[in-house]
Amino acid sequence: MNGLLTFLSQFIFLVRSGNMASFFRRRIAEKLSRTLQQSEDALIPALAAVPVMKKQQAADFKLSINTLRDNGILPSSGDIQLQAEDLASQLKRDSMVEDIFTGRGLVMFKVNPKLLAQKLLEPFGKGEDDKFGLNSELFNSLKKGTTLVEYSSPNIAKKFHAGHLRSTIIGNFIANLKQTLGNDVIRMNYLGDWGMQFGLLGAGFGQFGCVEKLKQNPLQHLFEVYVQVNKEAEHNEDIKQAARDFFRQLEQHESHAVSLWQQFRDITVEEYQHVYKRLGVQFDVYSGESFHQDGAQEVVQQLRSRGLLKIAENGTGVVDLSADGDMSSVSTLLRSDGTTLYITRDIAAAVDRKEKYSFDEMIYVTDKSQQNHFYQLFQILLAMGHSWADRCRHVSFGLVQGMKTRTGDVVFLEDVLDEARTRMLHNMSQSNTTKEMDDPEDTAEKVGISALIVQDFKGPLQSDYKFDWDRMLQAQGDTGVFLQYTHARLCSLKRRNEGLEAATFDPSLLPERTSVTILQHLLRYDEVLYQSAQDLQPKHLVNFLLKLCHLIASAHRELPVKGSPQDVAQARLRLFSGACSVLANGMKILGITPVDKM
Template identity: 35%
Template sequence: MNFKEMIAKDLAAVLGEQLSYEDILNLIEKPKASDHGDYSFPVFSLSKIQRKAPNMIAEELSKDIDTTNYEQIIPMGGYINFFLKKSEVSNAVLNDVVSKKNHYGDSTLGQGKNVVIDMSSPNIAKPMSMGHLRSTVIGNSLAELADKVGYTPVKINHVGDWGTQFGKLIVAYKKWGDEAKVKENPISELLALYVHFHEEAEKYPELDDQAREWFKKLEDGDTEAIELWTWFREESLKEFQKVYDMLGIEFDSYNGEAFYNDKMQPVIDSLLEKELLVSDDGADIVNLEKYDLNPALIRKSDGATLYITRDLAAAMYRKENYDFDESIYVVGNEQSIHFKQLKAVLKEMGYEWSDDIKHIPFGLITSNGKKLSTRKGNVILLEEVLNEAINATQNIINEKNPTLENKEEVAHQVGVGAVVFHDLKNDRLNNFDFNLDHIIQFEGETGPYVQYTRSRCESILRKADWIAPTSEANYSLSDDESWEVVKALYNFPSKVQEAYRKYEPSVVAKYVIDLAQKFNKYYSKTKILEDNSQKDARLALVYSVSVVLKEGLRLLGIQSPDNM
């Protein structure tokens, strides 16, 4: 059931060739005020055609439209306002949700095609900080949305396990490291060494030369370098897994940068063969002037490769192995030039599928307005934040509902969910300042507020002992409060598709806040459990809200407890 299409067809039937069906469909909008109807059609574009004032056109046209599908059609200024039949629409929408349950909003847009999602990708030997949260949770939500609209997502954790930073770390460890300390507390010790290296390198620039030498040894297979690198990598992955377990996120691949070591030479050979590689002061570059981009540096003068060399190899490997319809990189906004260069080089190599590569950028998380930096030691550890959120939520539960069963499990779901929701409710490209006290509140536009609203729905259903029937029933409602909720429920499938189309999980996050607010307003004004002819329909509405809130939160990577 698509109401815009229905209205467009009814308008097209009376407008004839004055406007195309597509033009009519694109002009239909939702009025800001509910007393102006559920949809409206601006007639201003018809003024030139009919040579009449818009209000006159609206007046005349509204009389010719078939009213079968509407409670009323009212002209207002230069608009025709359509009021849908509440009882019929509510019956159709609620039956749809009740029958489809968590599959409400599913679609086959993706036709099973693969979408590769490069996400999270922390650097080995550094802790996962709040700076890693965005790529991780945005990428995970996009994977859930892709699956919901019919794609097959492939989540790749392209861990940063290669590059000159390992040369720096090896130098730091050999100069100042203590094996016993590293074994006891690997990540914090390695981070301290990394920070110390940068502090010392500012005074002694020759340290950077030593780091480059050690990275070259690593690339050349030096035994000592490989042993240290392997140790750093294994310890780091164990630490990362703790955070992923807390977030409930899994990956299809952990192939990081090192995986592509033996796959870079074929890329360089191909660039040479296609006469795209140009020597510049001993380094190898690809000229990208025609794309209005700086040259892509493929290989340094000392023979060392760079991020883009490995990303070229990775892109080609992923196309060959996954035959992706889209390859999405959920990486910070500051890397936009890098991805423009990556696409341009692939385009120059003759790969038309380079158009299917999408950089999905995002803004920064700041703390007290300041950017977080591992290099300077200004870092907020993600695991610590998640634990703090869980503990703070536990305290709230102990205060508000001390007899709640499974308090620890609920505190985990709500605390972690609060952190994730706060990230995803912000438009992806916006920066935001992180404040734990604000995000764990059970009131306001927060994850706990949405989770608590769904828990309220479940509580009502338990009191009523209501179980969703397996066959169609009469769920007709016509009051204004339920109508706002029904319209919100109807919008869920289109919001899911919009969120994926824009690669913007905040569309779903804002949607579930809106649905929760509308339901709570309905709850405050309606005696849901009152015994009368519409009780079953009201309970179907409550059930539908619970289903859609739970599914909306799931698409954000957030669990929703039945009881809070």
């Protein structure tokens, strides 16, 4: 009788709690807390869901003795396996934790499978699908507040090059993740809309530009002018001088130069917004280097007044970043003619953003060639007395090799998106499983973009990777197409069984290994988000979702809904609906728009 009362009291607590995996983690931590005389909060980070393997899985959670030793909870000397066995022997099994055993310095916990199914799948019957995994104690240690993410940041007056794709989708992922975990996020596009390149373009447009062509195909024409003027400048000193003169006119706000520059900027932003809409990317702020011309001059004055700005032999203004003050490592902030550089404007931009947005952290997303630039930026900000520079972070990424369309070497992003859509549309037309759709082109676009994102996100961001059209668009294997196909298949299953879903279900009707394996995998969702939040790498979430899709594919074959007794069908449908929601939620964080049919 007492055992039944204990089970019921735990069950009632379970139903009231909305913490999914956190419920089990908290209850196991309670056990450990009483034995180790430590707070539950200190023990929770040492507990992790056991990753799903091919062979039968005996445990749901594992406790690392090494973590307890590192945190001073257990003595750091002695045999680690003996410590695990000693701790396990002191812990009691109950109606929630069915088994406790050890292995390789770990204490393993097997929870009641009925409670596992009930707890994990309960939110999906309450309309809380998008909250799954987000109410977790793991996130308590993450700093909340305002996060400013600067990403994409292409140069104006140039077509959106495919090289900017990585910054755009990685920054979008980081912003989505931070927002999902409760941060106030400011999404900023910091356009390269100033500098000597506009001197070249302004001088070039005077010689090679055509107003009519600018109206017909604005960015293509500006690109052609830029290529031509660069070629001329290689052997023509007059062109170089004209470029310097034009940029000086810009910095002095002369009306002709500013008017032409403004026209180029407006044209470019309008064109870029079209590409961003296709990618499902939005920005709260379109900023740019041009916003910080005056601020850059103020930065120069502040550095002078602090004695930080030195004049080098060639007449440039530099800041000494060397440890010994011997000018062995300097950052150039001022040209010899007095005009500012990119880093000068970046310093001014950072100070302005802190004043304007009071951010708690700022994240820059650019390729790894700019690592030294951001090291210098943060060091100069600290030298100026801005202690908040410690909360600025550069997320760098490698290069994409071999991203080409059929048409040539210069790869513009719109061409890549068009080709992804065309190839995907062709693949869908050849497939026997393709469903009738209202807008096949829109579906092909979304699936093609999913394929681009997943191919990009599967590995570490810092790694270069080789772009492969055929592998990227495969329906089988670890691709974005496979994610979309699995989601569409689950949506189809739900449509075919409309009216069958019930407010409650019997969790004991999900005893099969395939069911339990999906549930065990879902236990890791909050851990995957937590890991992603710490290192800002999308690979954790991508690989979690791909694994989920493989598990769902097995369950589709082994757990039919149609033709099963109604209560069994309802339980299985709840399992598939829950998996579908988690898949969709994870895809949205990655920046992928899930499709319902394909």
